[in-house]
Amino acid sequence: MTKPIQIAIAGASGRMGKTLIEAILNHPDCELAGAFDQAGSTSIGRDAGDFMGIASGIAVTDDAEAALSNADILIDFTRPEGTLHHLALCEKHNVKAVIGTTGFEPKQLEMLKKASSNVAMVWSPNMAVGVNATFKLLEVAAKILSQGYDIEIIEAHHSKKVDAPSGTALRMGEVVAQGLGVALDDVGVFAREGITGERKAGTIGFSTIRGGDIVGDHTVLFAGMGERIEITHKSSNRMTYAQGSIRAAQFLMSHDNGLFDMQDVLGLKTLF
Numbered sequence: 001m002t003k004p005i006q007i008a009i010a011g012a013s014g015r016m017g018k019t020l021i022e023a024i025l026n027h028p029d030c031e032l033a034g035a036f037d038q039a040g041s042t043s044i045g046r047d048a049g050d051f052m053g054i055a056s057g058i059a060v061t062d063d064a065e066a067a068l069s070n071a072d073i074l075i076d077f078t079r080p081e082g083t084l085h086h087l088a089l090c091e092k093h094n095v096k097a098v099i100g101t102t103g104f105e106p107k108q109l110e111m112l113k114k115a116s117s118n119v120a121m122v123w124s125p126n127m128a129v130g131v132n133a134t135f136k137l138l139e140v141a142a143k144i145l146s147q148g149y150d151i152e153i154i155e156a157h158h159s160k161k162v163d164a165p166s167g168t169a170l171r172m173g174e175v176v177a178q179g180l181g182v183a184l185d186d187v188g189v190f191a192r193e194g195i196t197g198e199r200k201a202g203t204i205g206f207s208t209i210r211g212g213d214i215v216g217d218h219t220v221l222f223a224g225m226g227e228r229i230e231i232t233h234k235s236s237n238r239m240t241y242a243q244g245s246i247r248a249a250q251f252l253m254s255h256d257n258g259l260f261d262m263q264d265v266l267g268l269k270t271l272f
């Protein structure tokens with residue numbers, strides 16, 4: 001019998017933190033090794049399973065190092081500055097990391113990549129299997145529709161989301177741009193207001209919707225003359241992100257260092 005994977009959760013009281021704790025407590029091959037959050041969070045000192053009426057035996061702490069001390073893997077869905085701090089602790093304590101946080105500035109992303117030379121890490125803006133399948137579909141669509149189609153990416157999320165466009169929308173833009181043989185930095189259009197002039201051919205536009213409890217919708221629109229193609233993914237439950245994160249944790253158990261994404265975890269890079 002293989003030993004259960006010991007997993008610590010950062011941002012334990014967040015939307016994803018709680019979903020991850022629920023997924024781990026219900027998973028036959030994983031154990032909750034620690035749960036932590038920021039000092040001052042109302043969850044500190046409470047049992048990590050409190051919100052679902054379960055006694056997990058793990059108290060939420062504001063001592064990240066203590067929470068990581070018995071962990072094989074950290075799963076972190078917090079904010080870029082928090083994630084980078086936690087990664088430094090992972091380096092110190094030889095803990096692998098599954099990172100779902102989005103909204104990194106380019107400099108912060110460099111720091112994350114640097115940490116992966118010592119920490120085995122999966123970082124993906126979206127852990128859901130369906131979204132990663134959609135990335136693959138977009139790769140193909142962009143190649144077929146590279147001429148004569150205007151490309152727009154529309155995303156919608158709940159009112160509490162703090163970054164825009166979503167990490168997933170940006171990754172979709174990167175995948176499409178790569179399919180077109182250009183860099184997203186050169187063709188991305190992130191805002192339109194006033195007299196914008198006609199749409200410039202070859203650009204990729206982004207639109208953001210924020211409202212209510214929308215878990216996460218993404219559409220890539222290829223608008224041609226006389227026809228439109230829309231590739232859409234809609235999330236209705238955060239558990240898909242949590243289950244994907246656990247698959248990422250299982251994948252990392254056989255790696256000592258390096259930066260991977262969900263395409264690696266799901267074996268999609270070599271599919272076609």
Ligand SMILES: NC(=O)C1=CN([C@@H]2O[C@H](COP(=O)(O)OP(=O)(O)OC[C@H]3O[C@@H](n4cnc5c(N)ncnc54)[C@H](OP(=O)(O)O)[C@@H]3O)[C@@H](O)[C@H]2O)C=CC1
Nearest residue numbers: 011013014015016077078079082100101102125126127241
């Ligand atoms: N890759 C994927 O599949 C997905 C990624 N995400 C991303 O995950 C992140 C979290 O999303 P969500 O759970 O909705 O957000 P929440 O705001 O619900 O949760 C964030 C958690 O992180 C904590 N936190 C905030 N700032 C810091 C910090 N500087 N250091 C340490 N902890 C901090 C919060 O604590 P406090 O409450 O005290 O502020 C809270 O517990 C976002 O970047 C989001 O885009 C979300 C879903 C799927």
Ligand SMILES: O=C(O)C1=N[C@H](C(=O)O)C[C@H](O)C1
Nearest residue numbers: 102125126161166167168216
């Ligand atoms: O903040 C969220 O909720 C989500 N964030 C991720 C992103 O920015 O792409 C993934 C998912 O869309 C939910």
